[in-house]
Amino acid sequence: MTNYREIAWQGLWKNNPGLVQLLGLCPLLAVTATVTNALGLGLATLLVLVGSNILVSLVRDYVPKEIRIPVFVMIIAALVTCVQLLINAYAYGLYLSLGIFLPLIVTNCVIIGRAEAFASRNNVTSAAFDGLMMGVGFTGILVVLGGMRELLGQGTLFDGAELLLGDWASSLTIQVFNVESPFLLAMLPPGAFIAMGLLIALKNVIDAQIENRKPQQETETIARARITKVS
Numbered sequence: 001m002t003n004y005r006e007i008a009w010q011g012l013w014k015n016n017p018g019l020v021q022l023l024g025l026c027p028l029l030a031v032t033a034t035v036t037n038a039l040g041l042g043l044a045t046l047l048v049l050v051g052s053n054i055l056v057s058l059v060r061d062y063v064p065k066e067i068r069i070p071v072f073v074m075i076i077a078a079l080v081t082c083v084q085l086l087i088n089a090y091a092y093g094l095y096l097s098l099g100i101f102l103p104l105i106v107t108n109c110v111i112i113g114r115a116e117a118f119a120s121r122n123n124v125t126s127a128a129f130d131g132l133m134m135g136v137g138f139t140g141i142l143v144v145l146g147g148m149r150e151l152l153g154q155g156t157l158f159d160g161a162e163l164l165l166g167d168w169a170s171s172l173t174i175q176v177f178n179v180e181s182p183f184l185l186a187m188l189p190p191g192a193f194i195a196m197g198l199l200i201a202l203k204n205v206i207d208a209q210i211e212n213r214k215p216q217q218e219t220e221t222i223a224r225a226r227i228t229k230v231s
Helices: 005-016 025-030 034-060 065-090 092-101 103-107 109-117 124-154 167-172 190-229
Strands: none
Touching: 005 124, 025 092, 025 103, 025 124, 025 190, 034 065, 034 092, 034 103, 034 109, 034 124, 065 092, 065 103, 092 103, 103 109, 103 167, 103 190, 124 190
16 A cells, blocks of 8 residues: 655655655755756656656566666657747746756756666655655755755845746746845755755754654653553
8 A cells, every 4th residue: 555645755855855865956056046947847857757657657567677768758748848848838937947958857867867866766656755755855855956046146135036827927026135146055056066066954953853752752652541540
């Protein structure tokens, strides 16, 4: 029986592609100068992840093991082409902003890794849910990283939202504080490395606190059980 709670926990936190597996770091660090770019690439990756997991799960019993990786790559490439054409048609500004990193989704280790490690070994429903959770986890890290860099770099949030959502979204831009000149360290890849390191460190601190609380919780549970038994 599929444990969907465990799949969600793995994708969103415990085995997050960006924070733990450290996969897909090239677009993670290069495109996340703004929240808009991060969200656009994250949603594109999520769509490809879900679609590729579903298709790989459907054909897993018909593909010989010797050629499974080329077949998986062909499936991913076809889906990336579809997503790229959709973004080109409906969000052309974002398409130009993301540039080469859209077609490079084909080589994203997150997608190939989930196709090989999970989708090729599980049913369609579980594979789709795994793709969704991994995609949401990856998109979440992209957005958080993009928010940190945009805020520190130019004092705004959701700058260029109209590139993703249309002209009406230009009003979504939030000017948190005014800067005389952009903070280039935050906007350039070195700033992305630093911000990513801080996020990984924060996750490790939270995980350590959770682990330290477990013995105390277990002791309290045992004590309550003894009290209940005596009563």
